[in-house]
Amino acid sequence: MTSLAQRKKFTMGDAKESLVNFSFILPAVILFSIFYIYPFYDIFRLSLHEWNGIDAQKYYVHFDNFKELFKDGNWWRSMWHAGIITFFALTFQNVMAFALALACDQKIRMKKFYRMIFFIPPVLSEVVVGFIWMWILNGDMQSGEYIGILNYLLDKMGLHHLITSWLSNPDTVLTCIALVHCWKGFGWGFIMLFAGLQTIDAQLYEAARVDGANSWQIFKNITIPMMVPVILVVIFLTVLGSMQVFVLIKAMVGQGLQDYTSVPVSEIFESMIGLKRFGYACAQGVSFGVTLITISLVFKLLSTKVKQY
C-alpha cells in the first residue's frame, strides 16, 4: 500500500534518481544516435539528391535515383547473382548443416571434436577465406604443371575434362563463389541447429520408440516440428547474410568478371567510390534494405503462423 502511494507522487528525489538511472544508458544512446540514427536518416535524405560526395552543393532530384535504379540492368543483374548465391546457401548449405547437426546429435564418439572443427570456417574473415580458395582454385600453369591444387589433383586423377580456370571462367565463377560462401557459412547453421536439437526432450524420443515408431517417423513427427522455430531463424539469417555477400567476392576475383560476379553491395560500392554518385548509392542502399526488410517481415509472419500450430 505504501509503495503504491509513493509511486503516485513524483518528487524531486524521484526525478534525480531517474536522471541517475538514465545516465547509465547515456553513453550507449549518444553513440547510437550519432552512428546509427543520424546515418539512418541521412541515407534517406541523400537518396533524393544527386551528389558527388565532395562539393558543398547537392542537387535535389526527387525520386529520380529510384526511377533510374528501377531501370538499371546492372542493378537487377547484381540482385540475380546474389539470389543465386542465396539459393545455394539455402539448399546445399542448410541441408548440409542440418544433416551434420543430426549426425552430431547421435550417441557417437568425437562429437566435441567435430563441433570444434565445423565452427572454424565461420571465425575466419572473408578476406582470408577468399584468398585461400583463390589459391586452391588457381587455374594457371607453370612449366607444364597446374599450380592450383584442385586442378593439379584432377590432372593426376586423370579427370582432365573437369579442369578449368575456375575463377576466370564465366560458367564456373559464380558457382565457385557460392560454394566457398557455403563452406564459410555452414558452421553457423550447424551450431544453431545443434543447439536446437539439444533442447528436445529425450523422453519424447523414448516414448515414440516404445510406441513402435521407426527412425523416419520419429524424425518427421518429432524432430522436424520441434525444430521449426530454429529452422526459420537459420533460413532468415542465411538469406540476410547471403544477399549481402561482397568482401568474399572481392577477395576471390577482385575486379575481374564484374558482369558475372556483381552483387548489390559491390554495386553500391561502385556507385560511391567508382562513379562518385553518393545519392544513387544511397538510393541503392535504401531499396536493397527495403527488399531485405520485406523478406524478414514475411519470415516473421510465417514464424508466428507456424508457432500457432
Add this chain to the structure above:
Amino acid sequence: MAINKYRAMKVSKGFSIHLLLGLVAFTCIFPLFWMLRCSFMTLETVFTDKSIIPTAFHFGNFIKVLTEEKFGIYFMNSVIYTASVVSAIVIIASLAAYSFSRLRFPGKNFFFYMFVAAMMIPLPGSFVPLYVLINKLNLVNTRIGYILCMTNVGLSMSILLLKTFFDKMNTDLEDAARIDGCGKLGIWWHVALPLARPAIAVIVIFNALNVWNEFILAQLLLTDTRLMPLQKALMEFQGAHSVDYPVLMAGLTLAAMPIILLYLAMQKHIVKGFSYGATAG
C-alpha cells in the same frame, strides 16, 4: 543371427556417420593446412612441389611479410582496434544493460526497443552515410573514428544479450551490497559485472571476431597505410603483387591464427552464447 544383423547395421550406421563428419571436417581443415604449408615455401618451390609436407621449410616469408611488407604495423593496428572496441563495448553495453534490467526511469522500454529494432533492421548501404558523417566530423584516417563506428556496430547485440543475462541473475548479492551502502555505480562494477562474466565472455568473443575480420569500414575510413588493419592490408598486398603466393599465405596465416587461437580458447562459450541467443530472441 538377428542380433548379429542388428549389430552389423549399427556398426555400418556408425561408420557412415563418421565418414560424413570426417569428410566435412577434412574439407574444413585442408584449406587452412594448405595455407600454412604454402607459407613455408619459396616462390620457386610453391608452383612445383606438391608434396603434402614440403621438402624444405623456409621461414623467410614470415620475416618478409612482417618487416618489408610492414605487416607488423598492421597486426598491431588490428590488435589496437579489436582491444579498444571490445573494451568500449563491454563497459558501455553492460552499463546500459544493467540499467535496463535493474533500474527505473521513464521511457526505459522505448530506449530498449530502439536498440532491439536496430538489430532487426538490415541497412546494407549504411556505410555510405557513415562515411559522409565521419568525413564531416573530420575523423577520416583517425583511429578514434573507426573505433567509434565499430563500437556502435556491436552495441545492440551486446546490450540485448547482457540484459537477458541480468534478468535471469539472482539479485541477492546486489541487495546485500546496497544494504552495505554501496552506490549503483559501485554495485555495477563490483557485483554485477563480475557475476556476468559468462555473458561478457560471449560478447568479447563475438565482438572480437567482428572487429578483427571487418573490412568494408576499414577500407573506407582508413586510407593511411600507417592506420590500416590486417584485412585491408591483405587486400592491398594482393592487389600490388598478385603472384607472390608464399608471402600472401604467410600474411593470411598471421591474420587467421590469432582469431583461431582465441576461438579454440573460448570455444565452450560459443555454444553457450547460442543458447542465450535462443532465449533472448
